[in-house]
Amino acid sequence: MGYENLKRGDKVVYATMLKEIERVNTGLELIPSENFPSEATLEALGSVFNDKYSEGYPGKRYYGGNKFIDVIENLAIERAKKLFGAEHVNVQPYSGSPANMEVYLALMNPGDTFMGMKLDQGGHLTHGHKVSFSGKLFNAVQYGVNKETELLDYDEIRKTALEVRPKMIVCGATAYPREIDFKAFHEIAEEVGAISMADIAHIAGLIVGGVHQSPFPYIDVVTTTTHKTLRGPRGAMIMCKERFAKDIDATVFPGMQGGPHDHVTAAMAVAFGEALKPEFKNYARQIVKNARALAESLMENGFRLVTGGTDNHLILVDLRSKGVTGKEAETALDIAGITVNKNTIPYDPRKPFDPSGIRLGTPTVTTRGMREAEMKQIGKFITAAIDAKDNREKLEEIRQEVKALCQPFPVY
Numbered sequence: 272m273g274y275e276n277l278k279r280g281d282k283v284v285y286a287t288m289l290k291e292i293e294r295v296n297t298g299l300e301l302i303p304s305e306n307f308p309s310e311a312t313l314e315a316l317g318s319v320f321n322d323k324y325s326e327g328y329p330g331k332r333y334y335g336g337n338k339f340i341d342v343i344e345n346l347a348i349e350r351a352k353k354l355f356g357a358e359h360v361n362v363q364p365y366s367g368s369p370a371n372m373e374v375y376l377a378l379m380n381p382g383d384t385f386m387g388m389k390l391d392q393g394g395h396l397t398h399g400h401k402v403s404f405s406g407k408l409f410n411a412v413q414y415g416v417n418k419e420t421e422l423l424d425y426d427e428i429r430k431t432a433l434e435v436r437p438k439m440i441v442c443g444a445t446a447y448p449r450e451i452d453f454k455a456f457h458e459i460a461e462e463v464g465a466i467s468m469a470d471i472a473h474i475a476g477l478i479v480g481g482v483h484q485s486p487f488p489y490i491d492v493v494t495t496t497t498h499k500t501l502r503g504p505r506g507a508m509i510m511c512k513e514r515f516a517k518d519i520d521a522t523v524f525p526g527m528q529g530g531p532h533d534h535v536t537a538a539m540a541v542a543f544g545e546a547l548k549p550e551f552k553n554y555a556r557q558i559v560k561n562a563r564a565l566a567e568s569l570m571e572n573g574f575r576l577v578t579g580g581t582d583n584h585l586i587l588v589d590l591r592s593k594g595v596t597g598k599e600a601e602t603a604l605d606i607a608g609i610t611v612n613k614n615t616i617p618y619d620p621r622k623p624f625d626p627s628g629i630r631l632g633t634p635t636v637t638t639r640g641m642r643e644a645e646m647k648q649i650g651k652f653i654t655a656a657i658d659a660k661d662n663r664e665k666l667e668e669i670r671q672e673v674k675a676l677c678q679p680f681p682v683y
């Protein structure tokens with residue numbers, strides 16, 4: 272992209288942006304919640320659609336001049352419906368956390384009981400953790416994974432649901448490397464008279480690509496961010512069955528938000544258009560193939576993976592057999608040009624700020640065109656960097672090899 276005006280207008284921001292582009296082009300971003308949207312999507316984000324106030328919904332705005340904003344918002348909604356098969360879509364939530372809050376406040380009262388997955392076993396903060404609004408405003412009952420299998424235990428979840436009779440059951444995760452059985456969750460919710468909700472932030476792109484079970488038509492309410500595997504702008508949407516539409520829309524606006532970010536909506540429309548193309552299915556399939564290849568490479572190099580592998584885009588590595596902590600691994604890998612995040616593993620004996628694991632994902636490396644051969648190589652780099660965690664010189668050497676691997680796969 273040109274950025275000629277930015278170059279003239281603000282040298283500091285421009286120079287820092289060039290450094291960030293260089294960092295991204297020459298390093299490996301293995302954070303599973305990140306991705307690189309297309310330049311078309313980024314252009315829509317930086318467009319005139321940033322400028323309007325359009326409180327309300329298409330055809331019912333509190334400001335004039337929204338003729339073309341309505342076209343954009345309707346386009347994003349129609350494309351989202353086609354992608355997911357949803358009955359109703361709201362594209363205005365500012366991000367994933369507000370989207371979840373809007374659903375809870377639309378369909379529950381403060382103090383009500385709901386169930387969500389524990390943060391330290393793979394859930395998200397907004398699924399009922401005590402530091403989050405979700406655990407403060409509501410009576411959040413937290414479920415986890417089975418200690419032996421490290422998998423969701425649907426019998427156990429059902430038993431808890433029968434005991435606590437929640438108003439809502441939330442499923443979805445940020446660090447769960449296996450498929451989620453949405454139908455099973457919905458059946459449990461139905462049995463106890465609860466609303467079922469799925470937060471598909473991480474796996475939305477895999478669902479669209481047909482490589483992960485869809486929450487539709489079972490789940491009542493589905494939230495997702497649009498910037499993870501879906502590869503759109505930073506934002507979120509709520510999809511639901513028609514009978515929840517009125518309450519959810521009214522809670523998003525005017526309940527919790529003001530003017531929608533129309534430039535984000537425009538970028539969503541562009542990204543959803545891309546996701547409707549057949550190539551997107553190949554991309555989604557390759558994300559999973561790459562994750563499997565990286566998982567195999569790591570296991571061959573002596574790592575234990577939580578659940579023994581992956582079905583989706585992410586891998587949770589248990590570092591205990593290597594005698595290294597998550598924080599140490601994150602720091603060493605960072606020097607080697609490989610960005611990952613430290614993460615708790617289920618039933619982690621260590622504390623969250625220095626847990627026993629790291630979390631890896633393949634969306635960004637897949638977007639830039641890497642395949643199984645590169646994954647095998649990345650597995651070797653990760654192993655070498657962790658083995659050499661105190662050897663700065665060796666880490667710098669790996670940094671150069673990472674750079675060479677990235678060179679034929681520029682992002683920008």
Ligand SMILES: *Cc1c(COP(=O)(O)O)cnc(C)c1O
Nearest residue numbers: 366367368395444445470472473
């Ligand atoms: C990323 C994520 C969110 C939060 O999204 P933000 O846009 O960071 O607020 C919510 N739920 C899940 C499962 C996520 O992975």
